[in-house]
Each structure stands twice: as structure tokens, then as C-alpha cells.
Amino acid sequence: MTEKAPDLDAAYALKTPEDNRRLYADWAQSYDDSFASDMDYRLPQLVALVLSEIFQGPGPVLDVGAGTGLVAQNMLMRGLLKIDALDISPEMLAVAGDKGLYRNLIEGDLTAKLDIPDETYGAIVSSGTFTHGHVGPQALDELLRIAQPGATFVLSINATHFEARGFADKFAALDSNIADLEHRIVDIYGAGADxxxxxxxxHIAVFTKR
Structure with a gap:
């Protein structure tokens, strides 16, 4: 029997970091065509546009769950910024690295402590990482740790996941640590989606670290 090709339903069914590594190892080389293009995946572009709208620099910027580099591809000011990619999948990072978009490629698991010093980044962005089967709200603590005071955050969170996994409560608990929180509700896909x-x-959650 032929093994089923990786797809969005398989991604939504992930439960553990090892599940993530296995799926994206198989999907990395075809991800941009078999998913992003075929599904008219707009979220990385929207995240990049919000960052360009509000971020004054200088950085550096961390692209969390960078995958194949779709957010950085859409950063209009990428040539002016130092951008690092963080992902659990070395295979996805390798594809991103081949595009020449990033200063550093960092393999890391957001459900554990990252090998990144405190207060390293001036901005943190993410598209598609806070979703079904991936990363929950507890990872926000670790991202705040590695962000500089005043750092800009632009993080997408799947709307269903936002309600089911306690992101609203987590943001409320972080009230003394963050400022200027707003949520922009956007379509993840364009007209070409199934x-x-x-x-x-x-939700695109936009805020700064106090």
C-alpha cells in the first residue's frame, strides 16, 4: 500500500515534537508547491506585512517555526534586517537556508528551553506554528525570555486553536509583561484553498514586551 503523502490534515493531527519532525522531514522538499501554492496559503505574507507596518528596527528578527522561509520571503525590508530562522525540522530549515534569507538557522523545540540567550531579539514573528498539533500558549514564556525589552511580536494563532488551547487566558496572565496587545482576525488561505x-x-497577535 502506498503511504499517504504529507498534507494539512496530517499536520493538524500531530501530537508530539517527534511527530512534527517525522512529518516535516517527509514534506520539506515539496511543501512550497504541494501545500503553500496549491492551498493559496496567505498567512505568511500577512504576518510579514504586519511586521513591516509596525516594526521600526533594528532587530535582529527571529522567525519562529520558519519552515521553508515563507515569512522572510515576504518581508519587504528583509535586506535591511538580520533575520534568524528557528524550526524543529532540520529538513525544513535546509530548504529555507537554500533561499539565502537568513543569517542563522537554529534547530529548536518550542516545547523546551531554547539554546538562545536572554533578550537576544528585537522582533519575533511566526506564521503557522501556533496551530493544531503544534505549539501551545506555554511557549510564549520562552519567546518573551529571548526578546529584548520593547521587542515587537507578530504571531499567528489558528482561531480554533486560540479558543481550545487557552491562548486568551494566557495573554491575560501575561498582561504585566506585554503591552499594546491587539488581535487581527485574518483568512489563512486565499481563493485557491480547498x-x-x-x-x-x-488571529495575528501583535504586542510588545515591556
Whole structure:
């Protein structure tokens, strides 16, 4: 029997970091075409646009769950910034690295402590990482640790995941650590998405570290 190719349903069914590593090892080389292009995946572009709208620099910027580098591809000011990529999958990072978008490629698991010093980054962005089967709200503590005071955050969170996994409560608990929090509700996919996911939404959480 032929093994089923990686797809969005398989990604949503992930439960552990090792599940993530296995899926994206198989998906890395075809991800941009078999998913991002075929599904008209707009979220990385929207995250990049929000960052360009609000971030004054100088950085550096950490792209969390960078995957194949779709957020950095859409950063209009990428030539002016030092951008690092963080992902659990070395295979996805290798694809991103081949695009020449990043200063450093960092393999790391957001469900554990990252090998990154405190207060390293002036901005942290993420598209598609805070979603079904991936990373929950507890990872926000670690991202705040590695962010500089005043750092800009632009993080997408799947709308269904936002409600089910306690992100609203987590943001409330972080009130003394963050400022200027706003949530922008956006479509994850464009008109080319399949019927099962064409109406999927995400929160883009925008805030700064106090």
C-alpha cells in the first residue's frame, strides 16, 4: 500500500515534537508547491506585512517555526534586517537556508528551553506554528525570555486553536509583561484553498514586551 503523502490534515493531527519532525522531514522538499501554492496559503505574507507596518528596527528578527522561509520571503525590508530562522525540522530549515534569507538557522523545540540567550531579539514573528498539533500558549514564556525589552511580536494563532488551547487566558496572565496587545482576525488561505479549509481563520497577535 502506498503511504499517504504529507498534507494539512496530517499536520493538524500531530501530537508530539517527534511527530512534527517525522512529518516535516517527509514534506520539506515539496511543501512550497504541494501545500503553500496549491492551498493559496496567505498567512505568511500577512504576518510579514504586519511586521513591516509596525516594526521600526533594528532587530535582529527571529522567525519562529520558519519552515521553508515563507515569512522572510515576504518581508519587504528583509535586506535591511538580520533575520534568524528557528524550526524543529532540520529538513525544513535546509530548504529555507537554500533561499539565502537568513543569517542563522537554529534547530529548536518550542516545547523546551531554547539554546538562545536572554533578550537576544528585537522582533519575533511566526506564521503557522501556533496551530493544531503544534505549539501551545506555554511557549510564549520562552519567546518573551529571548526578546529584548520593547521587542515587537507578530504571531499567528489558528482561531480554533486560540479558543481550545487557552491562548486568551494566557495573554491575560501575561498582561504585566506585554503591552499594546491587539488581535487581527485574518483568512489563512486565499481563493485557491480547498472547500474544507477555505474559511479557516487566524488571529495575528501583535504586542510588545515591556
Amino acid at each position: 472547500d474544507a479549509h477555505k474559511d479557516d481563520k487566524a
